[in-house]
Amino acid sequence: MNSDWKNEIKTSEINDLLREAAGAAATITTAFFRTSIAIENKLNQGFDPVTEADKQAEMAIRAIINKYFPNHGISGEELANQESDSPFNWVIDPIDGTRAFISGLPVWGTLIALTHKQVPIAGLMSQPHIGENFIAIRGEGAVVERGTELADLQTSQVSELGDARMFTTSPRIFLSETTGQAYDKLEADVKLARYGLDCYGYAMLAAGHGELVVEEGLKDVDIAAMIPLIEEAGGIVTTWSGKSAVSGGQVIAAANKQIYDQAIKYLAPHATD
Numbered sequence: 001m002n003s004d005w006k007n008e009i010k011t012s013e014i015n016d017l018l019r020e021a022a023g024a025a026a027t028i029t030t031a032f033f034r035t036s037i038a039i040e041n042k043l044n045q046g047f048d049p050v051t052e053a054d055k056q057a058e059m060a061i062r063a064i065i066n067k068y069f070p071n072h073g074i075s076g077e078e079l080a081n082q083e084s085d086s087p088f089n090w091v092i093d094p095i096d097g098t099r100a101f102i103s104g105l106p107v108w109g110t111l112i113a114l115t116h117k118q119v120p121i122a123g124l125m126s127q128p129h130i131g132e133n134f135i136a137i138r139g140e141g142a143v144v145e146r147g148t149e150l151a152d153l154q155t156s157q158v159s160e161l162g163d164a165r166m167f168t169t170s171p172r173i174f175l176s177e178t179t180g181q182a183y184d185k186l187e188a189d190v191k192l193a194r195y196g197l198d199c200y201g202y203a204m205l206a207a208g209h210g211e212l213v214v215e216e217g218l219k220d221v222d223i224a225a226m227i228p229l230i231e232e233a234g235g236i237v238t239t240w241s242g243k244s245a246v247s248g249g250q251v252i253a254a255a256n257k258q259i260y261d262q263a264i265k266y267l268a269p270h271a272t273d
Helices: 011-032 052-068 098-102 177-189 199-206 226-232 257-270
Strands: 039-041 049-051 073-076 088-096 109-116 119-127 132-137 142-146 149-152 165-168 192-195 212-218 236-239 249-254
Touching: 011 052, 011 088, 011 109, 011 119, 011 132, 049 052, 049 098, 052 073, 052 088, 052 109, 088 098, 109 199, 109 226, 119 199, 119 226, 132 199, 132 226, 142 226, 165 177, 165 199, 177 212, 177 257, 199 212, 199 226, 199 249, 212 257, 226 236, 236 257, 249 257
Parallel strands: 073 088, 165 192, 165 212
Antiparallel strands: 039 049, 088 109, 109 119, 119 132, 132 142, 142 149, 212 249, 236 249
């Protein structure tokens, strides 16, 4: 993978920015978590919630990015894109898993990715209520911080699909009868499936506590940060057709190539990209 970007930006600055932005967002999100916060619905039909915590956290993250790199582009879940001619773009989801957030469940997280020419080169998933920051920079591995403790992330080496643990936000997120059926067939052949984990499921895969995440209908803000985290920990993230998942859509994340090769056979015939 091209590493020319390392001539244009210091990895120490990326690390500093991610940690500072995670701290700023955490101050806001934890103050609102498990309170009677007002909830808006972004959809005319259905339910896509947003809260004041989402908006304030994204504004805080954007301010820190602009302090470090005012010429970079920014794409966010809640606010308009900050356009730029720079090859670097930051992708923000201030609260991934807002449904979990408003339900008091600590499986939401703040996602921040840095892309270079649309390739994710750094990612953060912060879960401040639990007290964890998952951080990766391309070529430098992936780590989890818990307070003052730092540990390397390593994906599971379980190689048989029948022994695999699989995560998805919900079996109802699949957008057609055929893709839902493909997921159901895959779920029937894994060891167990767990629902409702949002970004925390991807973090647990990176940490070795699961072997698969399978989802559909994702946006770039949902997945861009998780790609370097999982890949630097030893895993694989693609679309169901095997392409880059940076733009979202149908996504599979796997702990290793053996699990990936077995699972993708269920999904590839139903790829839409």
